[in-house]
Amino acid sequence: MVEAFLHGFVLSLGLILPLGVQNVFVFNQGAVQSSLWRAMPVVLTAAVCDTLLILLAVLGVSLVVLTFDWLETALYAVGFFFLLYMGYLTWKSTPSTEGDEAQRFTPRKQILFAASVSLFNPHAILDTIGVIGTSSLSYGGTEKWAFTLSCILVSWLWFFALSVAGRTAGRLDRSGKLLRSLNVVSACIIWAVALFMGAKLAGIVV
Template sequence: MWEALIHGIVLAFGLILPLGAQNVFVFSQGAVQPTLWRAMPVVVTAAFCDAALILLAVMGVSLIVLSLAWLKTLLYAIGVLFLLYMGFLTWRSRPNLEQTQTELFSPKRQVMFAASVSLFNPHAILDTIGVIGTSSLAYSGSAKWAFTIACIIVSCIWFLSLSIAGRLVGGLDKSGKLLRGFQIASALIMWGMALYMAWNLFAPGNLSYGE
């Protein structure tokens, strides 16, 4: 069981570490929100969505669902639209010392955006299904649960740490220029993901796997 636990920790950390729309969004919200507590909707939503994807992958449900071509197409189409919209709003925002509460993302919008970059993220889906789900096949019983729980715990700790790091950077960036840079990077990554997903959506045969 200890082997499965360590395997889950190392694997989950390796998958979640690379820069992506999800990580950038969690970090940027931690930076721009006035307190760490105000950024918790993003942290909780991202952690919950990752936990759900991991559980579905380990149980094999996600592989069955994504074997339906029409459902894959629908998920990709919704993902493209969400990411384009999110990138537009993120690009428009201008963090500064005079920023008012009404200009910040509300908890509802934080949840919506965090869920979008988590659930409509082709890399996250492929990581959970192709890597975590496949790796879990090596274990059974308590060892499999240890592996699964380790992956979920790493995900939760990582998103909380990103938010805290963002808050620290936000406290040091009095001019707002650094935060603006992160928001630009976040918007560009979201648009890049949208283009990638659109390519997979319209390119012949790209969504035909699993049939």
């Protein structure tokens, strides 16, 4: 059981570490919110969505995405347009060091965006199915649950750590220039992912 737990921990950490839209959004909200507590909606939503995807992958339910071609196409289409919009919002955001609430996402917006970038991200879903779901087939009974809980634990710890890192960066940035530069870089990353999704969507449609 220990081996299954460690396998899940290392595997999940390897999948979640690369810089992506979800990670960027959690870090950004940690940086711009007035306190760590106010960034908890995005942390909890991202962690809960990852937990759901992992459970679906292990249980085999999410294989339906690979079964129906139209569902994969719809997923890419929604993700493409949503990320274009999110990139625009991130680009025009101008973080303030004086606590301007207008520059921060409300709890509702945090939840909506975090859920969207988690559940409408075809790459995250396909990676979860193809890697975590497939790897879980090697285990059964308590070992499978140890593997699954380990993967889930990594998500919760990682998103909380990202928000703490973002909050630390926000507190150190008195001028606001660092956060503004981070928003520009984040927007470019988001648009790059959107364009990649658009290319995949065009390939699927054609």
